[in-house]
Structures are given as C-alpha cells and as structure tokens.
Amino acid sequence: MTTGLWTHEAFSGHVTPPGHPEQVARLAYVERALQGGRFASLVRFQAPLAGDEDILRCHPQTYIDRITSSEPASGWNQIDADTHMSRGSVEAARRAVGGAVAAVDAVMTGDVKNAFVAARPPGHHAERETAMGFCLFGTVAIAAKHALDTYGLSRIAVVDFDVHHGNGTQDLLWNEPRAVFFSSHQSPLWPGTGAEDERGTHDTIFNIPLEPDSGGAAMRTAYEGRVFPILRALKPELILISAGFDAHKDDPLAQLRWTTEDFAWLTNRLCDLAGEVCDGRIVSVLEGGYDLDALALSVATHVDILMAKGG
Numbered sequence: 001m002t003t004g005l006w007t008h009e010a011f012s013g014h015v016t017p018p019g020h021p022e023q024v025a026r027l028a029y030v031e032r033a034l035q036g037g038r039f040a041s042l043v044r045f046q047a048p049l050a051g052d053e054d055i056l057r058c059h060p061q062t063y064i065d066r067i068t069s070s071e072p073a074s075g076w077n078q079i080d081a082d083t084h085m086s087r088g089s090v091e092a093a094r095r096a097v098g099g100a101v102a103a104v105d106a107v108m109t110g111d112v113k114n115a116f117v118a119a120r121p122p123g124h125h126a127e128r129e130t131a132m133g134f135c136l137f138g139t140v141a142i143a144a145k146h147a148l149d150t151y152g153l154s155r156i157a158v159v160d161f162d163v164h165h166g167n168g169t170q171d172l173l174w175n176e177p178r179a180v181f182f183s184s185h186q187s188p189l190w191p192g193t194g195a196e197d198e199r200g201t202h203d204t205i206f207n208i209p210l211e212p213d214s215g216g217a218a219m220r221t222a223y224e225g226r227v228f229p230i231l232r233a234l235k236p237e238l239i240l241i242s243a244g245f246d247a248h249k250d251d252p253l254a255q256l257r258w259t260t261e262d263f264a265w266l267t268n269r270l271c272d273l274a275g276e277v278c279d280g281r282i283v284s285v286l287e288g289g290y291d292l293d294a295l296a297l298s299v300a301t302h303v304d305i306l307m308a309k310g311g
C-alpha cells in the first residue's frame with residue numbers, strides 16, 4: 001500500500017499581497033521538500049476541481065456565489081481583515097476541496113493507504129457563511145461530510161493540530177453527530193474561540209487550549225490524556241488531519257514552540273492509532289505553517305511517517 005499526494009500548480013495562482021504570511025512560496029518549499037529520495041514512491045495526483053455539490057455539503061449556494069464573484073480580475077480583493085483574493089483564488093480554493101475529497105475517495109476505496117493534500121489556501125477558519133483567517137472554503141469539514149455521506153460511515157474523527165483554533169471546522173461540524181472534532185491550539189491567540197466548554201450540539205467537539213510557550217511536552221501530555229483515549233474508544237472509520245505546522249518554534253505567528261520532532265511524535269501516534277482502529281486510513285490536509293524552512297522540514301517529516309506507516 002502507498003501514500004498518495006494531491007497537489008496542483010493552480011495553488012500558486014492564489015496570490016496574496018507582498019509580506020502576507022500565507023504566500024505562494026509556502027507550497028514551493030513544500031513541493032521541493034517532497035522531491036526525490038525517499039519521496040520517489042509517493043503516488044502523485046492532480047487535485048481536481050470541486051463542484052458546487054461538494055462545497056454545498058458545508059456552505060450555502062449564496063456563499064459560494066459571493067466568494068466566486070469576489071475574485072478580482074487583477075490585483076487583490078480584501079474580503080476580511082487578513083483574507084485576500086486574487087485572480088485564481090477560486091480555482092485554488094476549489095482544487096483544495098477537490099484534492100481533499102479525491103484523497104478521501106482513494107483512501108476509502110483502498111487505492112492508497114493514506115494521503116497528504118498539499119493545498120492552499122487553507123480552510124479550517126472558513127465558517128458556514130464567513131471567509132476569514134486566509135480561508136475561503138472549509139476544506140477538511142467538506143471532506144469529512146463527503147466521507148460520511150458517500151461511504152455511509154457512522155464515526156469519523158478530525159484532528160486539527162494547527163496552532164490556531166479550527167473555528168471554521170468547529171462551526172461546520174457543530175451539529176454533526178457522526179464526526180468528532182479535536183482542535184489543539186494556542187490560547188490566547190487569534191481567533192479567540194476554542195474554549196473547552198464549546199462542545200457542539202452532540203458533545204462531539206473537543207477543544208484543547210495550550211498556553212503560549214508551553215512547548216511540545218504539554219502537547220504530548222494533552223494528546224495522551226485527552227485525545228488518544230477518546231479516539232481509541234470511538235474507533236473512527238477514518239481520521240482526517242488538519243495539518244498546520246505553525247505551532248513550530250520558528251513560526252512567526254504563534255508561540256507554542258513545538259519542534260519538528262514533536263510533529264513527528266504526533267504523526268507517529270496518530271498513524272499508530274489509525275492502524276489500531278481504522279486500518280490506517282488517514283487523510284491529512286495542509287493548513288498553516290509560515291516559517292518556510294520549518295514548514296518544509298515539518299511537512300517532509302510528516303509525509304515520511306505517513307509513507308512509513310502506510311507501507
């Protein structure tokens with residue numbers, strides 16, 4: 001069995017203003033880090049365009065139309081305090097969703113053992129009718145809904161280890177009894193949500209706020225104590241990961257101070273758990289990560305482990 005990689009050159013068509021941390025160069029660094037050597041056996045796929053029928057699993061048509069019509073012919077359209085659209089942003093956002101949906105299909109049908117989706121813009125801050133935090137569509141939540149509805153699953157888990165709270169995924173899965181959502185994140189930090197008492201309609205939301213400068217040890221304790229036991233008891237049929245690497249100690253946007261080894265530990269544990277409960281089925285989707293070198297190294301480490309565990 002193998003690890004699939006979904007990406008597309010159109011992700012570079014989503015251009016942000018100079019100095020913006022969520023920049024085109026992020027994927028260039030990721031792509032370069034996943035070339036050659038041990039990555040030669042990655043099975044590479046072009047991320048397809050998602051249709052409205054996919055996005056409608058989480059966003060209303062009026063929102064899709066508003067985002068589509070907000071794309072400028074040139075320059076930028078700023079649609080939120082820190083979210084910009086360029087010509088090409090809609091295609092990129094649709095291919096991010098399409099890549100995640102295609103990765104779910106390939107993992108669920110057994111074409112690949114697990115998958116990484118190297119996409120941008122990220123998606124976990126996009127709420128039902130609100131683009132924010134560099135995000136347009138709720139990529140991972142849409143992929144989760146697609147998996148549940150298409151394959152008749154009854155238990156799915158989404159693990160979001162991006163340093164920011166996955167407020168969008170939380171919003172989109174708030175009423176979904178078949179999906180359990182875990183978000184570990186720095187608190188206090190933008191967007192300010194993600195308290196432990198935000199539990200969802202069916203008590204399926206688990207927020208794990210972590211203090212600034214708490215480091216990888218606090219993360220490991222939190223996951224050992226509050227994530228893995230629930231996952232082990234729940235036995236999800238598929239695990240989706242919102243893989244943000246901005247908890248890295250070199251990241252300019254946050255202060256959780258994780259190391260690349262911490263990301264490796266977390267990836268290993270999630271893969272082992274997936275091996276126990278769902279035959280190793282993992283679909284991991286890139287979210288944040290804004291120090292280019294730390295991002296590239298962390299993604300390479302993450303994907304290397306997916307490959308080793310999926311082999």
Ligand SMILES: [Zn+2]
Nearest residue numbers: 162164246288
């Ligand atoms: Zn983030």
